[in-house]
Amino acid sequence: MQLTLKINGEDKVFIAPFIKGRLLRNAIQLSKETNFEELTEETLDKLVNYVVEVYGKQFTQDDFYDGISAPDMITTITETIHQVVGTTNVKQNEQVTGLDGEQHGEAVDLVKN
Structure with missing residues (x-):
């Protein structure tokens, strides 16, 4: 993952390092708590701090x-x-299809949803 921000008049590119499991947990929690239709300054600060x-x-x-x-x-x-959530789902998907070399449609569908 990468992000470009304009800092001191220059575009600076940032690359996300190792994505810790805690970030997945925090993403789920933020998703449940956030109403994107009615953002407050406090909620927006939480979301920005997450990024x-x-x-x-x-x-x-x-x-x-x-x-x-x-x-x-x-x-x-x-x-x-x-x-962050999607990266985890892709890895789970790979594990499900890699167990015996065959793709298991039902398990893959569960992971994607």
């Missing part, structure tokens, strides 16, 4: 707020959450 954490604190909350365009902000946050 900062996913990228290993290579940038600050202020760097994120000031370095991303407003129209891209919510999309970037939700894509980050989906990528």
